[in-house]
Amino acid sequence: MNPDEYCQHKAAQSGSSFYYSFLFLPSERRRAITALYAFCREVDDIVDGVNEASVARMKLAWWRGQVEQMFNGSPDHPVAIALQPHLEPCRLRPDPFYAIIEGMEMDLDQFRYADWEALRQYCWRAAGVVGDLSASIFGYTDPRTLEYAETLGLAFQMTNIIRDVGDDARRGRIYLPADEMAQHGVTVDDILDGRYTDGFTALMRQQTLRARMLYRDAMRLLPAADRRAQRPGLMMAAIYHTLLDEIERDGWHVLNQRIALTPIRKFWLAWKVWVGGGQGLVRRLAA
Known part of the structure; x- marks a missing residue:
């Protein structure tokens, strides 16, 4: 399964309303938004699926590193790999990705x-x-x-x-x-x-x-x-x-x-x- 297929599977598996809007997009933009949605699902699943708050925080910190690598290096995770080619063409900035992770951290503390x-x-x-x-x-x-x-x-x-x-x-x-x-x-x-x-x-x-x-x-x-x-x-x-x-x-x-x-x-x-x-x-x- 290549990175795009991984993201597609993640999005389809969720059954979210967002998935239906992706179907009508041109292929390049569809791959980009599907990868973004898969990123959101990955970090959200950490908060919902990890019982130990300390472990969840470590996993979210790891995702911070993936965001940094997306913009400055070579990411490891399929979702980050799938997102990377779309960063410049879509004018995506790192700060919103970090803010999403901060939102997940709020669920651990508040x-x-x-x-x-x-x-x-x-x-x-x-x-x-x-x-x-x-x-x-x-x-x-x-x-x-x-x-x-x-x-x-x-x-x-x-x-x-x-x-x-x-x-x-x-x-x-x-x-x-x-x-x-x-x-x-x-x-x-x-x-x-x-x-x-x-x-x-x-x-x-x-x-x-x-x-x-x-x-x-x-x-x-x-x-x-x-x-x-x-x-x-x-x-x-x-x-x-x-x-x-x-x-x-x-x-x-x-x-x-x-x-x-x-x-x-x-x-x-x-x-x-x-x-x-x-x-x-x-x-x-x-x-």
Whole structure:
């Protein structure tokens, strides 16, 4: 299995919504974004799959070395090898890669977030910088496109947080602002015990509104000149925003189940954006 095949297998195996947007790209950009996604999966799997925090930190430190070698030398890992040829053509910078690793390290050290500003910093490292790198791979002419992409990454991360409240809590992590939990009278025990109180519903409505505002802000930031090139991100936006709609329609029953879209629906949403150029989606989410 060569490095590109390794990354392809890693991406397909995950079943993520991101995978569907890769299918429509030209081959060179598809290889680049698939390698980036495989990088994110590699470092994320360390945090989720390694029980000893000290071991996880050592593994993440090793990945820091791989990033350095990607930009300055000869990397060893298949993912880093696959990424290296795309660094210069796609104008990729090392800092966002380091920020992704820092986000993973936050998961080893921090299990609660005092307020939205603290959570936003985590979301930026976990997803905002991924948006930055992705937009560079898709191609852009206006620097504002990177701001759009980072904001869209925050929207995706908030959607994931809302979807995974129960699962994350069982792993010992609660990605909800503690001050807002207190405001609505929601405790950690409420979440762990699966109690759907009026306060929990109000808390989830607040998080959903925040996510929708991030989608809106992202769409308003996207320059028209780069809209066509950024269609893969818009395809992901169509999938994630539809998922957010489904979660709200279900009454935010996310403590004991994981709400998801079917693969055929994800493909259909992605295809509609690709064919339509994303114009309708941008207008709808920006309203």
